[in-house]
Amino acid sequence: MARMKFVCDSERCIECNGCVTACKNENEVPWGVNRRRVVTLNDGLPGEKSISVACMHCSDAPCMAVCPVQCFYRTEEGVVLHDKDVCIGCGYCSYACPFGAPQFPSQGTFGARGKMDKCTFCAGGPEANGSEAEFEKYGRNRLAEGKLPACAEMCSTKALLAGDGDVVADIFRTRVVQRGTGAEVWGWGTAYGSQQAGTPTTGGTK
Amino acid sequence: MKRAVATLVVLASGAMLLAACTEKPQTNAEGVKHDAVPWSGTGTQANTGTAFTAPGWKVGDKTAWEQQIKVRSNGQNEYIREN
Numbered sequence: 667m668a669r670m671k672f673v674c675d676s677e678r679c680i681e682c683n684g685c686v687t688a689c690k691n692e693n694e695v696p697w698g699v700n701r702r703r704v705v706t707l708n709d710g711l712p713g714e715k716s717i718s719v720a721c722m723h724c725s726d727a728p729c730m731a732v733c734p735v736q737c738f739y740r741t742e743e744g745v746v747l748h749d750k751d752v753c754i755g756c757g758y759c760s761y762a763c764p765f766g767a768p769q770f771p772s773q774g775t776f777g778a779r780g781k782m783d784k785c786t787f788c789a790g791g792p793e794a795n796g797s798e799a800e801f802e803k804y805g806r807n808r809l810a811e812g813k814l815p816a817c818a819e820m821c822s823t824k825a826l827l828a829g830d831g832d833v834v835a836d837i838f839r840t841r842v843v844q845r846g847t848g849a850e851v852w853g854w855g856t857a858y859g860s861q862q863a864g865t866p867t868t869g870g871t872k
Numbered sequence: 873m874k875r876a877v878a879t880l881v882v883l884a885s886g887a888m889l890l891a892a893c894t895e896k897p898q899t900n901a902e903g904v905k906h907d908a909v910p911w912s913g914t915g916t917q918a919n920t921g922t923a924f925t926a927p928g929w930k931v932g933d934k935t936a937w938e939q940q941i942k943v944r945s946n947g948q949n950e951y952i953r954e955n
């Protein structure tokens with residue numbers, strides 16, 4: 667079974683924001699909401715690095731753990747989705763998420779915070795696949811069309827990789843071996859677990 | 873006449889103000905819904921596709937969908953594409 671994952675190769679990201687635009691266009695995300703954004707560290711300095719950040723669809727998603735109304739669920743493919751009909755827009759998920767993925771549109775009555783919106787890995791949501799209701803609430807369902815998320819498929823330098831975890835990890839590994847540098851995968855450990863994040867180390871002190 | 877116009881203006885502004893109070897129903901009779909599997913396609917009928925469905929796989933076939941996603945994922949690898 668395919669387990670969907672994102673990898674962003676900071677050695678390749680050129681901060682073009684093509685992924686952000688592709689996502690907004692594909693899903694018709696409302697004004698003020700960015701499901702994906704590009705973060706640049708040491709901007710303007712030699713060795714600056716950019717990464718494209720959105721929901722990483724964590725293996726052990728903190729948003730899912732803190733949600734008081736249990737509106738989250740994980741699909742068989744490892745995509746973390748939520749039901750907007752159940753979400754109360756409390757914002758707990760926003761505090762819990764290490765990637766700042768949950769977004770809250772301010773289009774409610776008198777500017778009230780709306781229901782949470784986030785990256786769906788272009789997998790739509792809990793409405794009939796490809797239906798108008800699904801598009802209106804969650805955006806396009808590209809996975810059901812046999813496609814990958816628009817952000818990754820539009821990435822001109824292929825810095826952002828999306829798809830089956832095994833395949834994208836292989837692609838990244840090949841690159842690192844070929845160029846001999848840039849093995850750090852930003853957010854991978856936090857989202858999918860590794861020795862660096864989440865796993866207890868032996869012999870360490872508090 | 874003036875009074876009628878004033879009444880109309882008051883009614884119209886009242887209607888405009890109240891329009892901000894309308895909201896879609898937010899009942900949750902069904903609880904958390906779950907999604908259909910992605911290999912069931914996006915057509916109006918189950919296991920059918922649309923004009924937007926990527927060619928090269930049979931809608932409704934889980935193995936075909938997984939293979940399609942694998943092929944599509946590998947399409948991101950220039951080392952395969954170029955060699």
